[in-house]
Amino acid sequence: MIWKDEQKYDKIIDGMALGYGVPAPLIKAIIAKESSFNHRAMKPELQIQDASRGLMQVLARTARALGFKDDIEKLYDPAINILYGTKLLKENLERTKGNLAQAVAAYNAGWKWFINKKPIPNQDYVNYINVYTAYFAGRLPESDVKTFQRSKIMPKATLFF
Numbered sequence: 001m002i003w004k005d006e007q008k009y010d011k012i013i014d015g016m017a018l019g020y021g022v023p024a025p026l027i028k029a030i031i032a033k034e035s036s037f038n039h040r041a042m043k044p045e046l047q048i049q050d051a052s053r054g055l056m057q058v059l060a061r062t063a064r065a066l067g068f069k070d071d072i073e074k075l076y077d078p079a080i081n082i083l084y085g086t087k088l089l090k091e092n093l094e095r096t097k098g099n100l101a102q103a104v105a106a107y108n109a110g111w112k113w114f115i116n117k118k119p120i121p122n123q124d125y126v127n128y129i130n131v132y133t134a135y136f137a138g139r140l141p142e143s144d145v146k147t148f149q150r151s152k153i154m155p156k157a158t159l160f161f
Helices: 010-020 024-035 060-065 072-076 078-095 100-109 111-116 123-136 142-151
Strands: 042-045 050-053
Touching (some): 010 078, 024 078, 024 100, 050 060
Antiparallel strands (some): 042 050
């Protein structure tokens, strides 16, 4: 295993994947890239005076737009964080008519920025999610992922996107 806790949240992830029709390997890939499976991760977003929180690094304002009404600290709860991160992924997939690369780019850059700044704003982020999704789907060996992380050279494999 590349990440110490990569299987810790499988039941929650599988439930959200089933409930929202978002592939579980994609959810895990977002978690791996955003927080390395650290449910207490937090990254200040100074330009918008907010912070990304939890496993999927969900912004408070994004969660609120998706129906979250609780105290912001609850976004560190793995089940709540994965719920709102998955809701955002589902919404992005619907907006992009199922284009995974664009949906992932919008997850990373924010939908408003993404709409105004096409094409894909952060190809490196999309590449990481692509590789991690293939790994979690069982289509890419751990050794290839570690090589990619060191070199950022795409491994030769059938990837998710």
